Amino acid sequence: MTDAATQQTNDAARAEPGSPAEAEEREDRIVVEDVYKIFGGKADDAYKLLQDGKSKDEIFAETGATVAVQDASFTVYSGEVFVIMGLSGSGKSTMVRMLNRLIDPTYGTVKINGQDITAMDRKALIDMRRRDMSMVFQSFALMPHQTVLENAAFGLTISGRDKAEREKRAQEALDSVGLGPNANSYPSELSGGMKQRVGLARALANDPPVLLMDEAFSALDPLIRTEMQDELLRLQQEHRRTVVFISHDLDEAMRIGDRIAIMQDGRFVQIDTPDEIVSNPANDYVRSFFRNVDVTQVFKAGDIARQHVEPGEGVPEVSAEASLDEVLSVVADADGPAPVVDENGKRVGAISKTALLKTFDRAG
Ligand SMILES: Nc1ncnc2c1ncn2[C@@H]1O[C@H](COP(=O)(O)OP(=O)(O)OP(=O)(O)O)[C@@H](O)[C@H]1O
Ligand SMILES: [Mg+2]
Secondary structure (H helix, E strand, O other), rough: OOOOOOOOOOOOOOOOOOOOOOHOOOEEEEEEEEEEEOOOOOHHHHHHHHOOOOOOOHHHHOOOOOOEEEEEEEEEEOOEEEEEEEOOOOOHHHHHHHHHOOOOOEEEEEEEEEEEEEOOOOOHHHHHHHHHHEEEEEEOOOOOOOHHHHHHHHHHHHHOHHHHHHHHHHHHHHOOOOOOHHHOOHHHHHHHHHHHHHHHHHHOOOOEEEEEOOOOOOOOOOOHHHHHHHHHHHHHHOOEEEEEEEOOOOOHHHOOOOEEEEEEEEOOOEOHHHHHHHHHOOHHHHHHHHHOOOHHHHOEEEHEEOOOOOOOOOOOOEEOOOHHHHHHHHOOOOOEEEEEEEOOOOEEEOOOHHHHHHHEEEEE
């Protein structure tokens, strides 16, 4: 399912550009509790049948109601990239649209920064969207007769800021996605990847603490797609936002996700770190996503480093960006786990030989 337009749900700018990533404590940013979405038919009847253990298909046949999301409960923490994966029709878009109430949950609550958005009146909801979140869709329409800058400033127009301020913010957002020099171009002069960057810039112009991205890169060809993933990761380095990112694509999910949530028939069947999901898939459906993936090529040292593992004495440090082959060459004949450090030299954890061999084992 695609969308006709980028839905700009955040059209006011926050006062502060945001504090440095390191200074931020992990907070509960989005808390989803017992959420259901039932389309069509009688929701209460469908709900009862669900409790009786009937499947989505059986319920549809009996009542005409579609159970798009059932029994969803999870927390997304500040600063993390939370990826939702699942087959087509599994409920991903419905779920993400309930996070800003583009779709109203049938049952359950969604809290953003501790505020229950399911209880908000229209005005409070609009304020919350302006303040707290932006959404980027797979495909969207740029306004053809407006410049890239004007398109990027689109969401700011209604926020009551003056033109100079809007343009300044839009220009900064374009700079941040590498489109600074194209500010005065028109959309027809841009490639597909560049257009998608304008969509991202538009979402970033408000400096939202939460970004919702529904298959935002799926329409792009593979090279540009990887480029956009890198862009997102780079932006996260600069300023950690909370990102809920929907993807069909396992490689994408593993590259950018701090945690991956897997949906099957409207239900969350597993929510875990990428390596935990690969190591301990909850069921065959989850396993099937990984069947043809060589995880040793996808994971880097940082992905499998464990915080509570103590490095062995004198074992050389490896970079979080190191390949698992490189890690193996270090730990193969070391006395204990190898410390893993990020680009600032800060320890992010350690990898033991056993853990590493297990990862290779599973891949083989
Ligand atoms: N407005 C609607 N009315 C009725 N049923 C709907 C509506 N929107 C979604 N559905 C149904 O809800 C289920 C979940 O749909 P959803 O679009 O959330 O899936 P998805 O995981 O995003 O799929 P895709 O990967 O194809 O985008 C599907 O069975 C779909 O047919
Ligand atoms: Mg979808």
